[in-house]
Amino acid sequence: MNIMHKPTINFILPANIVDSLSRIALEWSNLMIEDHTIIISYPLVDHIDFIKFQSKEKFRGIKPHLARSTIQKLWACYKIATSKGKFATLKAFFELLIGTYKWQGLRIGNVHSSIRFNPFLCYPNNSNMPEADYIGFLAGNYLTPRLTKLDKSKGKVIASIHLNYDSVEKDPSPLMKEWFTQEFNILKTCNVPVFAESRRNMQVAERKGLKIVGLVPPGINFEEFKKRQTSSNAIINVMLFCTPKPQKGLRFGCEAIQSLRRKYSSRNTVKFISIGNVTEEFRGLFDENIGFCYGDDYSRALRRADIFVWPEIYSGFATPPLQAMASGSALCTTAIDGTEEYCIHMQNSMTCEPYDVDTMVNNISTLIDNRQLRSFVASGGLEVARRYTWPESVRRLKEIMRRESLVDSA
Incomplete structure (x- = not known):
């Protein structure tokens, strides 16, 4: 047989x-x-060290024994090894370095x-x-x-x-x-x-x-990311995705939230939420900081967002915007790699160019103030998300x- x-x-x-x-x-x-x-x-490689590494500006030429994180040590050793051919002599160092x-x-x-x-x-x-x-x-x-x-x-x-x-x-x-x-x-x-x-x-x-x-x-895994239930809650949740990687647009997104807070300071109907890793500099901008979450906690968090804000500067093909669409959120995003292939302004999303704070603020404000458009954009986003399986x-x-x-x- x-x-x-x-x-x-x-x-x-x-x-x-x-x-x-x-x-x-x-x-x-x-x-x-x-x-x-x-x-x-x-x-x-420890994932926490890698995250720390990505926020460092000075790593070139660093000596292994002076490096402050695992990934910096790996990078330093790699640079030495490729220039001097010392991988064999570094093997013991690597084994001691990494658990x-x-x-x-x-x-x-x-x-x-x-x-x-x-x-x-x-x-x-x-x-x-x-x-x-x-x-x-x-x-x-x-x-x-x-x-x-x-x-x-x-x-x-x-x-x-x-x-x-x-x-x-x-x-x-x-x-x-x-x-x-x-x-x-x-x-x-x-x-x-x-x-x-x-x-x-x-x-x-x-x-x-x-x-x-x-x-x-x-x-998108549609067993994980499901459409949110229609809420009668008068509070509108605006959720910003935050990560310190430079290309993710944290400062750009937080500048938009800062302007929105000033605009809606006299109203108690808008709640600003961060999801991911928001730095201490911007933590006070938000009414709630969810932090990084995974699995069911992450999908439940997305279903809370009436408006999901994705401020990325460049990408490959980011999935959080689609995950938010699948969860029933109205998406405000930059028009970059990936998103430009499925986002249509005022049809299934609200789009702007990277670093254009004024347009991002205007897009989010439009969705906050126009419930009918917010629902229309969210419905269009849900249809788009279903194409990406x-x-x-x-x-x-x-x-x-x-x-x-x-x-x-x-």
Whole structure:
């Protein structure tokens, strides 16, 4: 009796944090586990240290023993090793430096019991990567060259990009600019298929000389994100998504909230809520700070938002705006990579350009003052969100893999 071979996919993540890549790995894995063996590989890097690292401006040239976080030490050692070839001598340092951590994606939702986890030390190599038919490498970065040096038995690589590299060049943060510029330049040297999340990401990457083999937008889990019940509450909840990453537009969004607080200071019908990581500088702007939350707590929080504000400056294809739409919120967002593909101003969302505080304030005010328009925009957003499903995302991924001869055509 012949037993059909189930292809093995090894999804390799560049960091062990709760982010959009972790959600992609989780959702794809849960849907593909029926006809594939799934492995999720992740580096042993503390997610809190990584978040701290992203807010640092000065990291270049730092000595390992002076670094203040795990990821800074990793970066410093990487720079030394690539310039002087000292990976062997640094191995003991890495082993002492890093402890064992669970995959942080488990905070997002449930994972199928058959999915295997493979924590690895710093970068993938022949000794720490299991054999697979192919590797889905989520986001190109400094790990990418290591993947191309793996034995063929470790899997054929397909990589992905999740950023607009034109926007990265304009980022005010030297740290982010250097990090992602290096990521892109390394990815260009690797002869592996690459797919993008959004059309603009694809167009920019191709113009810069990177071959893109297809588009795979993310999706929405509609069992998790459900439409909110119509509320008779007279208070309108305006919720701002906050994170200190420079490209997420925290200051821009908070400046809009500051203007709105002045405008509605005499009214008790508007409540301003932050979700995510709002810094101390802006914490006092909000009537409530939910903080980071995961799983059911996160989806319940989104259902509280009458108006959801997404102030991002550039992106790959952010899913929180779609999650808010699926939850029945009226969306106010910047027109950037991803959102520009589905947002229509005053039809399913209210849009503005990044850093345009006046227009963002006007858009939110319009929704606060016009209940009928707020309901209309929320209904339009719900219809849009229904087009972005994880099964469709997986279908696109499989199609690219078949086209690139990464899986059997059967």
